[in-house]
Amino acid sequence: MLAGFAAGTAAGILGSTSAAHAAVSELVWATWESNGHPEYVTAFEKETGTRIKLSFLSSEDAQFAALKTGSAADWDMINPSLNGSWRYIKAGLLKEIDLSKLPNAARMYDVLKTTPKVLDDSGKLFAVPYLWGLNPLVYRTDKFDNEPDYTTLFDPKYSGQLAMRDYALESIAIAGLVAGVPRDKVFLMDAKELAEAKKLLIAQKPLLRTYWQTIGDLTNLFATGEVSCAFSWRVPYDELKGKLPMGMAKPKAGIMGWCDCFGMPASLSPEKTELALKFADYLLGAQYATEIARIGNYATTSSIIRDDLTKEQQAAIFVDDMEVMKSFMWPVAPDNYSDWLKIWNEVKAS
Structure with a gap:
């Protein structure tokens, strides 16, 4: 049903563009592995005659650094997070976006369509939220008597079976929650609170199997039995739940929400823009909403297919009750994020 519904819409939107853009044979999209499966972009490639070359990211910090240093000169499209977009905008790394050129933006959920987090101080738009969801704890249900929470990731009982993402913002925030910092302050920690989080992370390091960088690597570690609990994206759960006893926990201390945005480097040529x-x-x-819901169990920021999904399909991508967004902790890179990065590097070097 999903594929059939989207096919006609995609053809109508994209059919007129193929001749006009035949000269552009390739666009390089820097994005996450879970967002850019080749199947997700096939319809666009077919209708425009343009290949979407996928360049998978290891972290947002690495993406920002690559743009700032000019080492990613071949990227035509990038993937800043909703709450990290301000860094790119402040550094002048993004091209302004004309929202009138995006007809489908009319169907975006209001909370994401009107967010000021993708605007500069004068109100100009530089990024467009397109995909959102939550980051749970993924775990092997046969290895735990009770559903794990963030404290599990610091428990010596599970030494060698745990994994954390190699990302300062979320990892330090989780340590802050475990240290007792309130959820509404965890992305605004002062020096004393950051020091306590650092102590926890240094004590945690020998308990970890790894700091994971790509979700494919983490999925493989679950599949081989090397990891039984990790702060994760939902991908390992979805890919392995039919083969292994997998669970997905939403810690009461706060569910980490995420929202990815579309952006363009400031230097992008007019033709490619x-x-x-x-x-x-x-x-x-x-088309994209259908494919990523069907394969990846993710929701876009548009309601374009929501009413055509069954209740079960809506629940799978968390759009059956939009109030769920209110329970999310939206990671926000603070003004002193350079201090967080310094702490993270010291933890990993400890």
């Missing part, structure tokens, strides 16, 4: 905007509109359209 025009086609990249077509691709941004595609990300908000029915």
Whole structure:
């Protein structure tokens, strides 16, 4: 049902663009492995005659650094987070986006369509939220008597079976929660609170099997039995739940929500900019929403297919009750994020 619904819409939106952009043979999209499966972009490639070359990211910090140093000169489209976009905007790394060029933006959920987090101080738009969800704890249900929470990730009882993401913002925030910092302050920790989080993370390090960088690597570690609990994306749960006893926990201390945005490097050529905007509109359209819901169990920021899904399909991607967004902790890179990065590097070097 999903594939059939989206096919006609994609053809209508994209059919007129193929001849006009035949000269652009390739666009390089820097994004996460879970967002950019080749199946997700096939319709766009077919209709425009343009190949979407996928360049998978290891972390947002690495993406930001690559843009700032100019080492990612071949990227045509990038993937800043909703709560980290301000760094790119402040550094002048992004091209302004004309929202009138994105017809599908009209169907975006209001809370994401009107967010000021993708605007500069004058109100100009530089990034477009297109995908959102939650980051749970994924675990082997046969290894735990009770559902794990964030304290499990610091428990010597599970030494050698745990994994954390190699990302300062979320990992330090989790340590802050375990240290007792209130959820509404955890991304605004002062020096004393950051020091306590650092102590916990240094004590945690020998308990970990690894700091994971790609979700594919973490999925493999679950599959081989090397990891039984990790702060994760939902991918390992979805890919392995039919083969292994897998669980997905939503810690009461706070569920880490995420939202990915579409952006363009400030130096992108006019020709590529025009086609990249077509691709941004595609990300908000029915075809992409259908494929990523069907394969990845993720929801886009548009309601374009929501009412055509069954209740079970809506529940699978957390759009059956939009109030769930209110229970999320939205990671926010603080003004002193350089201090967080310094702490994270010291933890890993300890």
